[in-house]
Amino acid sequence: MSYVSTAPTSDPGCVFCNALSRGDDRAALVLRRGEQAFLILNAFPYASGHLMAATARHGGGLPDATAGELAEVMALVQLGMRTLRAVYRPDGFNVGVNEGRVAGAGVLDHLHVHVVPRWNGDSNFMPVLGDVRVLPEALDVTYDRLSAALDS
Numbered sequence: 001m002s003y004v005s006t007a008p009t010s011d012p013g014c015v016f017c018n019a020l021s022r023g024d025d026r027a028a029l030v031l032r033r034g035e036q037a038f039l040i041l042n043a044f045p046y047a048s049g050h051l052m053a054a055t056a057r058h059g060g061g062l063p064d065a066t067a068g069e070l071a072e073v074m075a076l077v078q079l080g081m082r083t084l085r086a087v088y089r090p091d092g093f094n095v096g097v098n099e100g101r102v103a104g105a106g107v108l109d110h111l112h113v114h115v116v117p118r119w120n121g122d123s124n125f126m127p128v129l130g131d132v133r134v135l136p137e138a139l140d141v142t143y144d145r146l147s148a149a150l151d152s
């Protein structure tokens with residue numbers, strides 16, 4: 001008999017764990033909580049509405065996620081896309097995962113899928129993996145718009 005995992009479930013030094021334990025979802029930019037995953041605005045967006053669907057459990061990235069976590073993360077990706085489509089009317093999306101620091105991941109111990117809305121003419125190439133940022137609206141404005149749409 002063996003245990004499934006000995007990985008820690010939270011880390012007080014982790015941005016996502018801190019967001020979930022902060023007690024103020026608006027200040028933490030947490031848009032929606034599921035059972036095993038959550039939807040959060042990116043604090044350093046590439047475009048207005050840039051959000052992430054992430055696992056709640058502190059314990060690794062995509063290779064470490066359970067089937068249940070994968071299903072809930074993707075359901076939140078879809079919910080996020082539908083909400084962004086309704087609020088921002090983007091022409092498309094970049095959806096993707098950066099795995100590991102070398103690949104650009106800012107949070108290493110939670111699977112998180114980026115959802116970046118795109119508009120025709122916003123730029124020639126979306127630097128999801130780079131450092132160029134498009135002028136976004138204020139984060140609290142984005143949060144309130146998306147939060148209202150999620151609740152409607």
Ligand SMILES: [Zn+2]
Pocket residue numbers: 010011014015016017018057058059109110
């Ligand atoms: Zn964490």
